[in-house]
Amino acid sequence: MKAVLRYVWGTIRVFNNLAAAVLLVLIFILIAGALAKKPAPHVPDGAALVLDLEGSLRERPVPPDPAALLRGSEIPKTVLLRNLLRVIEHAASDERVKMLVLSLDKFAGGGAADLHRIA
Structure with a gap:
């Protein structure tokens, strides 16, 4: 029983760490996208x-x-x-x-x- 609970708890920790890592990567991607240089607007002659x-x-x-x-x-x-x-x-x-x-x-x-x- 103790081994089963240890296995379940270990699995929960792995998924928790994985979810946190994915969330952190998504946050970095959103920040990088927000800070990315926007293209300059087209200004026609005259x-x-x-x-x-x-x-x-x-x-x-x-x-x-x-x-x-x-x-x-x-x-x-x-x-x-x-x-x-x-x-x-x-x-x-x-x-x-x-x-x-x-x-x-x-x-x-x-x-x-x-x-x-x-x-």
């Missing part, structure tokens, strides 16, 4: 870059208010000036991009100096 700006223009990100997070309030969206300037400069150097379109429906504005740097 394309227009549309920037849908949402939130206010800031030089630095504003840390969220912890009390507002606990209340479940929405985190205010911001557009970082350096990111926007980097995108505009990259589009200006790309010969395929012929124009820049700004969608300002949800844009909350920014400081005069920051807006002047974009213009």
Whole structure:
């Protein structure tokens, strides 16, 4: 009887270790797939870059208010000036991009100096 229980327990341990190993491999595959480099989007010649700006223009990100997070309030969206300037400069150097379109429906504005740097 003791030998049978030892055999059953050993079999359970083997299957448990095997299942854990398979699960670990699947997790690594999922992580590798998520981190894999996505193909660059195709940009045709004469394309227009549309920037849908949402939130206010800031030089630095504003840390969220912890009390507002606990209340479940929405985190205010911001557009970082350096990111926007980097995108505009990259589009200006790309010969395929012929124009820049700004969608300002949800844009909350920014400081005069920051807006002047974009213009």
